[in-house]
Amino acid sequence: MTGDASSPAGSAAARDAVASRPLADVETVYLDLDGCVWFGDQLADGASELVEALRASGRRVGFLTNTSNAEPQQVVAKLRRLGVSATVDDVIMPIEALAVHPYLRARPRVWFLGPPELRRAVADLTPIAAKPEEAELLVLGRDPAMTYADLADALQVLMRGARLLALNVDPRLPVEGGRMLPGTGAIAAALTYASGVVPEVVGKPAPVFFETALRRFGASAERAVIVGDTLDADIAGGLAVGMRTVLVGSASPSSRDPAPVPHHRVSALADVGGLFGLRQEAGRTD
Numbered sequence: 001m002t003g004d005a006s007s008p009a010g011s012a013a014a015r016d017a018v019a020s021r022p023l024a025d026v027e028t029v030y031l032d033l034d035g036c037v038w039f040g041d042q043l044a045d046g047a048s049e050l051v052e053a054l055r056a057s058g059r060r061v062g063f064l065t066n067t068s069n070a071e072p073q074q075v076v077a078k079l080r081r082l083g084v085s086a087t088v089d090d091v092i093m094p095i096e097a098l099a100v101h102p103y104l105r106a107r108p109r110v111w112f113l114g115p116p117e118l119r120r121a122v123a124d125l126t127p128i129a130a131k132p133e134e135a136e137l138l139v140l141g142r143d144p145a146m147t148y149a150d151l152a153d154a155l156q157v158l159m160r161g162a163r164l165l166a167l168n169v170d171p172r173l174p175v176e177g178g179r180m181l182p183g184t185g186a187i188a189a190a191l192t193y194a195s196g197v198v199p200e201v202v203g204k205p206a207p208v209f210f211e212t213a214l215r216r217f218g219a220s221a222e223r224a225v226i227v228g229d230t231l232d233a234d235i236a237g238g239l240a241v242g243m244r245t246v247l248v249g250s251a252s253p254s255s256r257d258p259a260p261v262p263h264h265r266v267s268a269l270a271d272v273g274g275l276f277g278l279r280q281e282a283g284r285t286d
């Protein structure tokens with residue numbers, strides 16, 4: 001950085017420099033995955049270069065994802081396959097926050113609606129009920145093989161007074177070519193419509209999930225940023241714990257009133273490095 005902060009002209013130069021790289025003081029960067037780092041099996045342009053440039057500048061990069069996957073290894077394997085280096089320590093996902101969620105403290109018998117590998121992970125935390133009428137809590141993830149009969153069983157659990165714990169309430173899952181799949185939130189909404197039971201969320205935007213991520217890296221919210229594509233999960237969650245926030249792309253409208261307002265907006269992930277004063281090929285410019 002050039003300029004002498006003690007002279008009026010220098011102060012202006014210093015202010016301009018800060019304005020042009022407003023995240024220069026941020027030490028920890030959490031990147032959303034679906035719709036931000038990747039779209040289905042397609043990596044976002046510049047994602048790998050951004051991650052490398054952030055790391056080369058001494059910053060810690062975490063992947064804060066609402067995925068219904070059971071194992072961080074699955075997320076790491078996909079990142080690597082798409083060209084982004086990562087280890088399991090870099091990935092923070094809802095199954096981790098589920099393990100410490102207050103609803104599971106008394107080890108209730110749960111009814112589980114979600115993918116089989118996640119069922120096994122949930123079974124490691126708390127007993128899975130054999131029948132809907134034995135369940136005290138419904139845990140919900142996204143299962144592409146879900147049937148109407150599965151929804152009907154889940155509804156029986158809720159009609160008996162059980163609470164609903166959703167790994168996320170994302171309305172949609174962005175995949176390749178601009179396509180969207182119904183998200184866990186869409187399934188939760190169907191069950192809420194049928195039962196009147198409103199879900200509690202494990203992943204983003206739950207503050208406990210963001211706090212889990214900060215604790216993992218020993219990071220302070222003031223020096224951390226969340227970069228993501230959704231106002232209601234990424235931006236609302238980051239704002240709630242006092243992180244800086246960057247919205248990538250043209251987000252769908254918020255369902256909140258007032259809508260969360262991100263600190264920064266960029267049209268594509270490749271533009272994020274500029275907020276840190278980074279050139280993505282060459283690391284920090286200062």
Ligand SMILES: [Mg+2]
Binds near residue numbers: 035
């Ligand atoms: Mg996303």
